[in-house]
Amino acid sequence: MPDVGDLVTARLEVEPADQTTAATLLVTRPDGTTVSPVVTAAESSGGVWTAPVVYTLAGVWRLSWTVTGTGASVEHQLVSVAPTPGASAGAGVRVYATTTDLANYLQAAPPLDSEQLLGGASRMLDARVLRWCRYDVDTDGRPTHPKVITAIGRAVCAQVAWWDEVGDSRGAAGVGYGNVSIGSVVLGRSVTAVSGEDSPARQIAPQVWDELRDPELHDLLFIGAISAAGG
Template identity: 75%
Template structure:
């Protein structure tokens, strides 16, 4: 899958072909804008190529129109990923280095995204009910509290990594499915995925947030904490 910024050569093979064969390419970007890059051939009309730069993330449509011998219309859809970035929206309480040290192993390749997701999850389910000193960006100012919250986030990611799911997709089930002579059934209570293990706080999260030295710095309010 190409990324935004990739420069590629679009290619079309035409058969049959001869001196009357001509090809043109129309490129439709994800935002609906179109362009017509210069198309060339070096083998008498069998292979046609055009330079192309993917400038937006999303689905691109490449539409070839061939006239003369081998006349046809060909469409190709290309899915383009966003350019990799090291920045994430919102507060993230741990880095991939923190995660590697917590796991005592190499972190998952998507560790940065998982840390961001875990930070949002803890913000919503736990930290919103806590009292501790923060700076203008909402980050903890006390080193002990910051370290504990960072470990709690890493604990959630470690939990997700252990169960192999961090979106709750594994908890999405089916009511009844028939495949040939085989009938599969699952309780409809699991269909939403809300009861998936991935949607639960990891038990280790609470261990990190009740570590020694935190009681007078991190006060947890109306949230069920297994003290």
């Protein structure tokens, strides 16, 4: 699977093909815009055309070849492009800890997908914990006091550590299903299994509360009635 920024050579082989055969390529980006790269016929092999394509956006790209003359046809290819490794979570998303913070918290090398895990933990705590807390923030909604910054960062790391402990970060392990058939194979699982929201991965890690209720945060961070609010 290519990543954003990759330059690839799109290739089309047509059989049969002769001197009347020609090919063009229309590339449709994930945002719906299109580009028509220069197509070159391979001199050493009849019926082969190539074109350079630069993947500038993450998402699904469509490569549409149109062949005229002998071998006339229209062929489409879908290409899934991954974000640049380590890309930010996106505009407006607050991530409260870095991979260095996580390594120091774990006292071990962090997992390779740490950035995604930290982003997910930050969003989870934003939605289910921090929205019910009071503390000083800047114009972007980030904490400003050093002790609060440290505490929230450690809370995010604690959530990631919890996911590592339970072996799941999405709650998928707790989703139940009945009988599922894949060809001739039937998989069964108790339908009484917990739902995704009830799984351990969707629980706030106990250590999160320890970090946010540190005595040093007295008068700096107030936690409201989260349980009463449905957090």
